[in-house]
Amino acid sequence: MSEIFSGMNKIALVTGATSGIGEATALLLAKNNFDVIITGRRNERLNQLSARLKAMQVRNLPLQFDIRQKNEVSNAMLQLPPEWRQIDLLVNNAGLAAGLEPLHENLISDWEQMIDTNIKGLLYITKIVATGMVERRSGQIINVSSIAGKEAYGKGAVYCATKHAVEALTKAMRIDFNPYGIKVGSVSPGAVETEFSIVRLKDANANQKVYAGYTPLKADDIADAILYMATRPAHVNIADIFVLPTAQANATVFHKKH
Ligand SMILES: NC(=O)c1ccc[n+]([C@@H]2O[C@H](COP(=O)([O-])OP(=O)(O)OC[C@H]3O[C@@H](n4cnc5c(N)ncnc54)[C@H](OP(=O)(O)O)[C@@H]3O)[C@@H](O)[C@H]2O)c1
Numbered sequence: 001m002s003e004i005f006s007g008m009n010k011i012a013l014v015t016g017a018t019s020g021i022g023e024a025t026a027l028l029l030a031k032n033n034f035d036v037i038i039t040g041r042r043n044e045r046l047n048q049l050s051a052r053l054k055a056m057q058v059r060n061l062p063l064q065f066d067i068r069q070k071n072e073v074s075n076a077m078l079q080l081p082p083e084w085r086q087i088d089l090l091v092n093n094a095g096l097a098a099g100l101e102p103l104h105e106n107l108i109s110d111w112e113q114m115i116d117t118n119i120k121g122l123l124y125i126t127k128i129v130a131t132g133m134v135e136r137r138s139g140q141i142i143n144v145s146s147i148a149g150k151e152a153y154g155k156g157a158v159y160c161a162t163k164h165a166v167e168a169l170t171k172a173m174r175i176d177f178n179p180y181g182i183k184v185g186s187v188s189p190g191a192v193e194t195e196f197s198i199v200r201l202k203d204a205n206a207n208q209k210v211y212a213g214y215t216p217l218k219a220d221d222i223a224d225a226i227l228y229m230a231t232r233p234a235h236v237n238i239a240d241i242f243v244l245p246t247a248q249a250n251a252t253v254f255h256k257k258h
Contacts, residue, residue, distance in 0.1 A: 095114075
């Protein structure tokens with residue numbers, strides 16, 4: 001890591017950087033002069049991404065923790081080296097859907113995992129990072145919501161509820177942080193081909209079925225939207241970007257070629 005890079009760049013913290021949208025976002029921000037703190041549970045993936053960033057001469061800090069565990073989140077953040085403490089951009093991306101069944105058939109453990117990650121985890125890290133932003137009177141928070149935050153669809157009740165919560169939190173945070181000049185916004189993707197469906201359906205081959213017959217978004221498409229939000233002039237806050245694949249009209253209508 002070259003000295004040339006230290007202290008000059010903005011610092012971004014991306015949660016859930018071990019795959020999909022978070023990984024693509026960390027890489028794209030890194031290519032655009034951000035130093036990046038990357039987080040997730042899977043240490044091996046974090047270390048691989050860290051090595052990749054290092055090879056690009058990007059200053060980066062891997063932080064391994066389960067965002068559902070408030071003590072793990074606060075310990076990791078309290079132990080940040082001083083040169084990493086002034087976080088300019090928080091990308092709240094870590095999240096998941098678990099299960100795709102009518103509500104009465106859902107596993108309660110799936111509900112808890114989604115609520116604990118998508119809502120409570122987001123809150124734990126935001127409280128810590130936003131406290132520093134409030135003190136410095138600057139910063140930006142980008143929450144990764146979903147089309148599930150705009151519409152409720154069958155077999156996805158609790159996932160939709162968690163993303164509706166992310167939308168509400170985004171709007172309320174924008175009010176609470178307004179006196180401090182902190183930008184708050186969200187990005188709301190439709191179908192993106194990542195590990196999302198593999199996790200949701202607990203099936204390593206899920207992507208072959210879920211994305212058959214149409215072209216889904218790629219993680220890079222969402223990273224691109226996040227980079228746009230993160231690089232506007234100081235007086236411009238992008239409040240929400242709602243991105244769909246061309247083949248997707250809403251949460252359930254897809255134009256598929258068979
Ligand atoms: N793909 C889509 O179609 C889509 C559409 C709309 C919104 N989204 C949202 O986009 C975000 C990213 O999803 P993705 O599509 O990129 O899926 P993904 O490839 O499965 O990535 C999810 C990321 O979240 C992290 N994560 C999950 N649980 C965690 C926990 N308990 N603690 C720490 N990190 C955790 C995972 O890391 P570890 O497993 O290493 O912990 C991983 O890095 C999610 O919030 C999702 O709801 C996705």
